[in-house]
Amino acid sequence: MPDLLLKKVYAENYDLSFENGDLSVGDSVENLVVISVGSQARASGNVFSKNLQCDGWWAEKTFGDEKWGGLVHTLFSRKSDSNTVILAKAYIEDSLKWLVDNGIVESVEVSVSNELEKIVSEISVKKNGEKNDYRFEFLKGSENA
Numbered sequence: 001m002p003d004l005l006l007k008k009v010y011a012e013n014y015d016l017s018f019e020n021g022d023l024s025v026g027d028s029v030e031n032l033v034v035i036s037v038g039s040q041a042r043a044s045g046n047v048f049s050k051n052l053q054c055d056g057w058w059a060e061k062t063f064g065d066e067k068w069g070g071l072v073h074t075l076f077s078r079k080s081d082s083n084t085v086i087l088a089k090a091y092i093e094d095s096l097k098w099l100v101d102n103g104i105v106e107s108v109e110v111s112v113s114n115e116l117e118k119i120v121s122e123i124s125v126k127k128n129g130e131k132n133d134y135r136f137e138f139l140k141g142s143e144n145a
Contacts, residue, residue, distance in 0.1 A: 032104065
């Protein structure tokens with residue numbers, strides 16, 4: 001089932017794709033990875049807090065117990081250290097786990113590094129024997145992914 005298609009507009013920023021004035025749809029692996037890693041899951045519970053970083057996607061509780069997106073956004077406001085890299089890797093792997101569980105891809109490998117003002121993730125996804133690599137940079141102290 002196709003999703004709204006996202007396109008890279010510059011650097012690490014994606015936006016909705018339009019064609020002839022209409023929203024585009026697609027089911028590319030890249031689109032699924034971008035949506036999974038970039039969507040903000042709720043950090044805890046199903047209630048809104050004063051800390052919008054933890055609130056995540058407003059419609060998540062619409063889907064019952066299903067968890068949507070990842071928790072990488074919760075790391076933006078914390079001091080970056082070796083635990084940040086470990087958590088980022090775990091959060092990204094968790095957000096992509098459904099792709100393997102549902103048989104959409106064969107495997108997902110994630111590596112994360114801590115570079116100056118950003119957390120860098122490199123993701124390799126294997127589908128039908130073909131490997132595709134994606135790189136995402138998360139600016140520290142920012143809500144940009």
